[in-house]
Amino acid sequence: MATSKISCDHCGAPLKYSSGEIIVTCPYCGYTVVIDVGKPFTLEHSLLPSNFNEKKAIDSVKSWMKHSFIAPGDLARRAKFTDVQLQFLPFWIIPITANSTFRGLFERTGPRIEKKGSIKKNYNWIVFGQRKTEFPTREFDIPLEGRMPYDFRKIPEGAKVFNSEIGEHEAVDIAKQQIKNDHRFLAKQDADRIIDLETEFKVGRAYYLHAPVWIMRYKYKGKNYQVFLDGCEGEVIKGDLPTNIGFF
Incomplete structure (x- = not known):
């Protein structure tokens, strides 16, 4: 790059x-x-501070390993951490109200029935600011109440800060499309086939946020795995485990 x-x-x-x-x-x-x-x-530029150093981050992941019922019993003891990085990643937070009305067909039992309904929800929708990097945004419950005005002095030495590749207007467009997809999924709980779905949006003032994430790679029995850890609260966002079940 x-x-x-x-x-x-x-x-x-x-x-x-x-x-x-x-x-x-x-x-x-x-x-x-x-x-x-x-x-x-x-726009507002906020920061979530990092509350975990490298040792605390590794300890949190080991505790997650120990309490996982699908992980091998010796995983926390035998896992070798090969790469541990604190990164401040860019997110757009979009306060948005979405009101969808839909019409569809209920066909799963008996005669076909036309169904109509509405879905209205308020969101602080999160859009990841990088295009080229995979990140489990939907699994990240960002602790927004802990944010503060961006202060470069709160960035620990050695941490990497990533910039956004997406601007505000594009982030809002992405949020709208993702929400509309979610509402279509919810509508299909009532109708097997959606004929029409219209969504109206009321968008609040978006803001830009840097959040700390520990990206950690470890090796177990010759295989490599990766874990994303919330650097603010120490919770695993998403992680690989050496099991046939896959992601935890």
């Missing part, structure tokens, strides 16, 4: 960013800029 440089308009420090990134935060002063238009970032 190609890396480019610009200077921070606030403190003059060099800013490095990778191809595709459009929102860059200065690691020296915390100033954030939208690089494709060269304008200051005007």
